[in-house]
Amino acid sequence: MSSVSAFKNVVVVGGSFAGVAAVTAAKSRLPSPYRLVLIEPRATFHFTYAFPRAAVLGGFEPELFPPYDKLFASPDEGIVVRAKAVQVTPTHVVLDRPAPALGPDGVTSVPFEYLIWAAGASHPSPTELSAHGTSTDSITELRGWQDKVRAAKDIIVIGGGGSGVQLAAEVKEKYGAAKNVTLVHSRDKYFAAYGDKLDPVLTGVLDELNVAQVKGERVVVPEGGFKNDGTKIVVKTTKGREIESDLQIPCTGLTPNTSPLASLSPSILDSNGYIPILPTSQLSSPQFPHIFAAGDTTQGVAKTAKEARRQAGTAVANILTLIAAKSSGASSTPVLEKSDEAPLGIHLVMAHTYDVFGRARDPVTGLAGAMKKVYDRSKPESLGARKVWESLGYVLDGGKTEEQSKREGRGRGEGHVHAQAAEARV
Numbered sequence: 039m040s041s042v043s044a045f046k047n048v049v050v051v052g053g054s055f056a057g058v059a060a061v062t063a064a065k066s067r068l069p070s071p072y073r074l075v076l077i078e079p080r081a082t083f084h085f086t087y088a089f090p091r092a093a094v095l096g097g098f099e100p101e102l103f104p105p106y107d108k109l110f111a112s113p114d115e116g117i118v119v120r121a122k123a124v125q126v127t128p129t130h131v132v133l134d135r136p137a138p139a140l141g142p143d144g145v146t147s148v149p150f151e152y153l154i155w156a157a158g159a160s161h162p163s164p165t166e167l168s169a170h171g172t173s174t175d176s177i178t179e180l181r182g183w184q185d186k187v188r189a190a191k192d193i194i195v196i197g198g199g200g201s202g203v204q205l206a207a208e209v210k211e212k213y214g215a216a217k218n219v220t221l222v223h224s225r226d227k228y229f230a231a232y233g234d235k236l237d238p239v240l241t242g243v244l245d246e247l248n249v250a251q252v253k254g255e256r257v258v259v260p261e262g263g264f265k266n267d268g269t270k271i272v273v274k275t276t277k278g279r280e281i282e283s284d285l286q287i288p289c290t291g292l293t294p295n296t297s298p299l300a301s302l303s304p305s306i307l308d309s310n311g312y313i314p315i316l317p318t319s320q321l322s323s324p325q326f327p328h329i330f331a332a333g334d335t336t337q338g339v340a341k342t343a344k345e346a347r348r349q350a351g352t353a354v355a356n357i358l359t360l361i362a363a364k365s366s367g368a369s370s371t372p373v374l375e376k377s378d379e380a381p382l383g384i385h386l387v388m389a390h391t392y393d394v395f396g397r398a399r400d401p402v403t404g405l406a407g408a409m410k411k412v413y414d415r416s417k418p419e420s421l422g423a424r425k426v427w428e429s430l431g432y433v434l435d436g437g438k439t440e441e442q443s444k445r446e447g448r449g450r451g452e453g454h455v456h457a458q459a460a461e462a463r464v
Contacts, residue, residue, distance in 0.1 A: 053078030056156035056333030056346035074116030090205035093164035103173035108431030159292035159334035165201035190285035198223025202289035211389035235408040236396035312337035317376035319353035
């Protein structure tokens with residue numbers, strides 16, 4: 039096993055959409071003796087985009103947890119360290135446990151030349167899972183939610199963000215009149231940041247599904263949270279509304295996983311715990327030009343996989359530029375790539391009824407809007423998870439591309455993903 043000190047490490051903290059995008063953009067492009075180190079506490083990738091569906095429908099859950107074991111061709115290219123980053127210094131990432139991937143001597147910190155912080159944000163289950171063990175643990179947690187939904191009669195979905203509206207749609211479409219579903223949203227409109235076009239489209243789709251909608255009110259959460267033990271209770275809102283419910287599903291907010299960075303400098307994080315970054319994806323603090331951030335941890339950007347990939351790509355491009363400049367002995371500061379945030383855009387899968395698309399007003403073109411499109415029911419239930427399997431090094435359909443699989447029969451390729459998932463479960 040190669041020692042930590044034999045390499046100059048480019049460390050990526052977080053193995054979700056931003057982190058995997060950074061790794062796949064950088065691997066095979068780093069010159070020797072640089073190598074990638076991915077730090078991630080989970081055993082597998084979590085394809086959270088499909089969790090609102092998988093909390094209601096079953097049968098495809100293994101497809102949502104591709105392992106990291108094929109991510110790197112060799113330890114010289116990169117390694118995966120299964121641990122949690124608990125502190126960051128200007129030169130090291132400190133881990134919560136010894137990492138066997140780093141050697142037999144109980145190493146608990148990783149030195150780095152460059153760091154990309156892509157640790158994401160925490161959401162309440164089921165939109166993010168509390169189980170950080172094996173994929174079997176994660177699947178068990180999702181199936182636990184399926185059981186709770188199946189047993190309940192009066193369900194409240196708390197929070198009208200992306201997870202909330204999609205989960206409410208999934209429950210109501212599957213169970214129809216057998217269950218009462220109420221969606222409570224604290225604001226007067228869904229996705230107000232997208233202008234005034236998206237809210238009426240989503241409201242209409244949810245009305246069509248007979249989801250009861252309460253806007254402009256917050257649920258009063260009891261001390262200790264909801265027990266969700268099947269007992270029918272009266273849930274109150276901040277405006278005094280009372281709703282009977284035997285299942286409360288939280289889909290509210292997110293908390294950025296950034297506290298390990300706080301020790302670097304008081305100015306690293308904003309008041310909400312997010313990371314202000316430059317258009318180069320570097321931290322805005324000038325004393326740390328070798329530290330970058332991408333994804334849900336960053337300040338003020340859309341919390342989407344597309345935006346995470348954009349930031350990660352910019353970070354990798356600039357790390358490669360900095361490495362080349364250092365290797366050449368250049369005395370001047372290299373010009374780095376800048377990538378501004380794209381106009382807000384979102385794609386919401388409203389069960390098997392509609393795909394809903396929204397885009398905020400582009401300050402340059404002035405274009406904005408929202409639309410719904412009848413859902414293509416031949417699409418796999420796992421909503422594109424196969425792309426992540428491929429990005430993590432799995433060859434699907436005998437090496438065929440996704441487009442080839444589509445031409446030869448839609449759905450066959452995702453079935454192959456399911457078979458791979460069964461074989462690769464960790």
